[in-house]
Amino acid sequence: MLKISVLVSGGGTNLQALIDAQNNGILKSGKIVQVISSRPDAYALERAKKFGISTDVADFKTLGENFENKILELLEKFKPEVIVLAGFMHILSKNFIEKSGAKIINIHPSLIPAFCGKGFYGLKVHEAVLKSGVKITGATVHLVNEIPDGGEILAQKAVKIFPDDTPEVLQRRVMEQAEWIILPQAVEKVCSKISKIIPYSIKYPGRGIITGMTPSGNIALAYFIMGRSSSSKARIFERSGNELIIKLTKQDKNFDPSLILYSPLRIFAASDDRQEDKIILTNGDQTDTIYDFLKDGKTFEDALRTRDYEPDEPHYTPRISAIISKSGFKQSILKRAGKYFFEYKFEKGSGRLIHTYDHDVTKDKILPSFSGEPREVKISDDIEEFSSSLWQELGEDYRVALYVRFYHSDFVKYQDRLFNTQTL
Numbered sequence: 001m002l003k004i005s006v007l008v009s010g011g012g013t014n015l016q017a018l019i020d021a022q023n024n025g026i027l028k029s030g031k032i033v034q035v036i037s038s039r040p041d042a043y044a045l046e047r048a049k050k051f052g053i054s055t056d057v058a059d060f061k062t063l064g065e066n067f068e069n070k071i072l073e074l075l076e077k078f079k080p081e082v083i084v085l086a087g088f089m090h091i092l093s094k095n096f097i098e099k100s101g102a103k104i105i106n107i108h109p110s111l112i113p114a115f116c117g118k119g120f121y122g123l124k125v126h127e128a129v130l131k132s133g134v135k136i137t138g139a140t141v142h143l144v145n146e147i148p149d150g151g152e153i154l155a156q157k158a159v160k161i162f163p164d165d166t167p168e169v170l171q172r173r174v175m176e177q178a179e180w181i182i183l184p185q186a187v188e189k190v191c192s193k194i195s196k197i198i199p200y201s202i203k204y205p206g207r208g209i210i211t212g213m214t215p216s217g218n219i220a221l222a223y224f225i226m227g228r229s230s231s232s233k234a235r236i237f238e239r240s241g242n243e244l245i246i247k248l249t250k251q252d253k254n255f256d257p258s259l260i261l262y263s264p265l266r267i268f269a270a271s272d273d274r275q276e277d278k279i280i281l282t283n284g285d286q287t288d289t290i291y292d293f294l295k296d297g298k299t300f301e302d303a304l305r306t307r308d309y310e311p312d313e314p315h316y317t318p319r320i321s322a323i324i325s326k327s328g329f330k331q332s333i334l335k336r337a338g339k340y341f342f343e344y345k346f347e348k349g350s351g352r353l354i355h356t357y358d359h360d361v362t363k364d365k366i367l368p369s370f371s372g373e374p375r376e377v378k379i380s381d382d383i384e385e386f387s388s389s390l391w392q393e394l395g396e397d398y399r400v401a402l403y404v405r406f407y408h409s410d411f412v413k414y415q416d417r418l419f420n421t422q423t424l
């Protein structure tokens, strides 16, 4: 899920339209995490607070030259991927646009290129429209670049003008019939286009498991490994029947092979009825422990309770595992802080991602263990697009191997994709 910060200056009716869209599912690929107002008394702030959204003020009047820097500083709290200018009455500089690192979307109350640019904002736009005698106006949603109201147009909607319109009456009609409709739609479109599989920036997630379902209802899984040491990097995934194994590309005596050579994916066939197959996915030799316990009629949890995190002091890398059956999946993490189990029903188009390490490396260079619940990730129907996006997101520096499998509806046949950085 992408993070959205909304910049406002006044009543915040467009902010309200975005909040409503979020609540009724029109806006689903991004979440409003922050509202920043250029005025301390803007009613938009009240609207945000009512919905539990974090609010900040960058007071244009008192900040003067420091206005943009203050906004940049406030944005740092959330590092949003998308910024929406919703009734924001200021022009932003090229420097701000570049430094923000976000896609910036603006709503303007006219049909651009008419009645836009410097000096055309709020009611002034509608006054100018009425004065000119045009019979149609409207609203435009566009990307923000260094030219005021000059960026790529994302959406437009026309609105009729009537003979006895006042600027206020026309403003209201343009909002109701155009702005509140096209702004949320365009924001969703931008978010879904830039939406990533791993929904946050993380340099070194380590090893990771995704289990879930495609939008058309097929079971999906992914397993990736990343490495920093040379022995860790010298590995490749190889298919072995319908299972997966890891091989070394070169010999190196300075490592514990049990930590880096294992079967990440095994199939446990409970009976001749393939529908009952269980897929085991893990980042270590606990795959075999789980398999053996299932064979003895015991459970995933029984097996993992006999295991622990890895002995690789000082990191104590967590052992992550997942098991998939026709009805749902479980994930688990064994770390120093305890043993955790999570159970999920399938939800179309969505999965859960669990990985070994958390966001930032501590000062003493220890890799912090993954914390919290497995993160929700989006799964598409297109294995090519899903697997290559994931491979790309893992980044060139540390990625080692990735395996992705999308089952067909029978949970027997499947399509898969395998990526290795090295070759044998």
Ligand code: GAR
Residues within 6 Å of the ligand: 008, 009, 010, 011, 012, 013, 014, 015, 044, 086, 087, 088, 089, 107, 108, 109, 120, 121, 122, 125, 171, 175, 179
């Ligand atoms: C809206 O019509 C918006 O399009 C306009 O200000 C009005 C107030 O919006 N924005 C601009 O003129 C930006 N150049 P609000 O009710 O969302 O605060």
